[in-house]
Amino acid sequence: MTVSGTIVALAPLVGVYAQPELVLVKGEGCWVWDEQGRRYLDFTAGIAVNALGHGSPIVARAIQEALATGLIHTSNLYRTRPVAELAETLVALAFPGRAFFCNSGAEANEGAFKFARRWSGSTGTEAKREFISFRGAFHGRLFGTLAATDREAYQAPFRPLMPGVQFLEVGDVASVESLLESGTVAAVIIEPLQGEGGVRLVPTEFLRSLRALCDRHRSLLIFDEIQCGLGRTGKLFAWQHAGVAPDIMTLAKPLAGGLPMGAVLVTEEVASTLQPGDHGTTFGGGPLVATVALAVVRTLSDPSFLEGVTERGAFLRKGLEGLRERSKRVRSVRGMGLLQGIVLEGQSASVVTAAREKGLLVVAAGPEVVRVIPPLNVGYEELEQGLEILEEILA
Numbered sequence: 196m197t198v199s200g201t202i203v204a205l206a207p208l209v210g211v212y213a214q215p216e217l218v219l220v221k222g223e224g225c226w227v228w229d230e231q232g233r234r235y236l237d238f239t240a241g242i243a244v245n246a247l248g249h250g251s252p253i254v255a256r257a258i259q260e261a262l263a264t265g266l267i268h269t270s271n272l273y274r275t276r277p278v279a280e281l282a283e284t285l286v287a288l289a290f291p292g293r294a295f296f297c298n299s300g301a302e303a304n305e306g307a308f309k310f311a312r313r314w315s316g317s318t319g320t321e322a323k324r325e326f327i328s329f330r331g332a333f334h335g336r337l338f339g340t341l342a343a344t345d346r347e348a349y350q351a352p353f354r355p356l357m358p359g360v361q362f363l364e365v366g367d368v369a370s371v372e373s374l375l376e377s378g379t380v381a382a383v384i385i386e387p388l389q390g391e392g393g394v395r396l397v398p399t400e401f402l403r404s405l406r407a408l409c410d411r412h413r414s415l416l417i418f419d420e421i422q423c424g425l426g427r428t429g430k431l432f433a434w435q436h437a438g439v440a441p442d443i444m445t446l447a448k449p450l451a452g453g454l455p456m457g458a459v460l461v462t463e464e465v466a467s468t469l470q471p472g473d474h475g476t477t478f479g480g481g482p483l484v485a486t487v488a489l490a491v492v493r494t495l496s497d498p499s500f501l502e503g504v505t506e507r508g509a510f511l512r513k514g515l516e517g518l519r520e521r522s523k524r525v526r527s528v529r530g531m532g533l534l535q536g537i538v539l540e541g542q543s544a545s546v547v548t549a550a551r552e553k554g555l556l557v558v559a560a561g562p563e564v565v566r567v568i569p570p571l572n573v574g575y576e577e578l579e580q581g582l583e584i585l586e587e588i589l590a
């Protein structure tokens with residue numbers, strides 16, 4: 196390690212991340228460099244955040260445009276034009292309703308839970324307080340969202356968490372129905388494509404059943420599109436593959452091109468139950484991040500951009516399927532678009548380390564799955580280079 200690398204390794208940071216030794220100093224497109232000048236192909240994209248890659252001119256221009264106004268932050272005491280335009284743009288692309296902006300994915304889901312309970316308290320019936328989540332779900336690490344995250348190791352040291360969350364199996368329509376029938380469920384929350392939980396696609400039919408059951412029993416349906424949304428599956432929102440819209444949708448990760456931002460989109464019916472003072476955040480949805488998000492969302496929602504994601508996603512998938520055929524260590528490949536999971540016979544951590552040593556950054560999604568989540572504007576040549584490295588390690 197370099198002298199500076201040693202200093203960085205000794206930095207007084209809380210040890211909640213198991214970080215490798217490399218110290219990143221530069222990024223461009225799908226590539227990052229460490230301080231020794233070594234180049235890495237970044238197929239983590241900041242965990243599905245850097246949809247337009249590193250050093251995106253679109254993001255840089257939007258930041259400069261926002262800086263030129265001198266308004267980085269105003270708080271939500273006042274209105275600003277970029278925030279209004281972003282809300283209008285997202286609502287037009289998603290479903291009729293309203294937007295709330297915050298700073299992260301977990302914060303977006305916390306907001307969604309609060310909005311669902313607020314709505315349920317105004318339905319005239321006895322308030323529904325509970326939530327249904329699913330096996331394999333990841334919704335964040337705050338007390339509410341952690342309660343809806345299906346990972347014992349993440350939950351155990353921090354109990355008590357928010358009460359009232361029941362976990363069911365994805366696909367178990369009968370159990371969802373019987374819980375909804377009990378009349379205690381405010382909302383069902385689900386990722387249409389589970390990311391952290393192992394890159395598992397939720398069957399389209401199940402999403403449709405959830406929609407029908409939530410309508411029948413007057414509970415809300417929340418789609419967490421924080422990882423799978425905003426173009427990653429080849430459609431702007433993953434639920435568009437199933438053709439059923441939620442009552443509440445949460446977004447974050449790629450929304451502001453690498454700046455921290457989350458969003459909660461709610462139907463007019465849910466919005467109509469929210470009053471000034473019900474929820475809030477100091478930083479959420481400032482004019483700088485909103486200006487950048489507007490540029491990012493306009494880029495990602497372009498049909499030709501989305502078509503490109505579908506095509507490159509198919510190319511990546513084909514390459515990974517080929518790898519599966521040649522490698523005993525690969526059990527299966529699953530995912531959609533540019534969110535693909537390699538299901539291994541062995542441990543994902545060792546493959547992540549081996550790939551990094553060969554200049555490819557990938558990230559685990561649980562103990563047996565390696566996730567491949569490149570920037571959405573990744574080139575074919577870069578996909579080929581990544582596949583070659585994976586082949587060297589796995590075949």
Ligand SMILES: Cc1ncc(COP(=O)(O)O)c(C=O)c1O
Pocket residue numbers: 242299300301302304333334335336386390391419420421422423447448
């Ligand atoms: C589907 C999903 N929901 C919520 C979150 C939490 O987002 P954040 O880490 O920004 O709090 C994540 C993060 O990985 C996620 O993948």
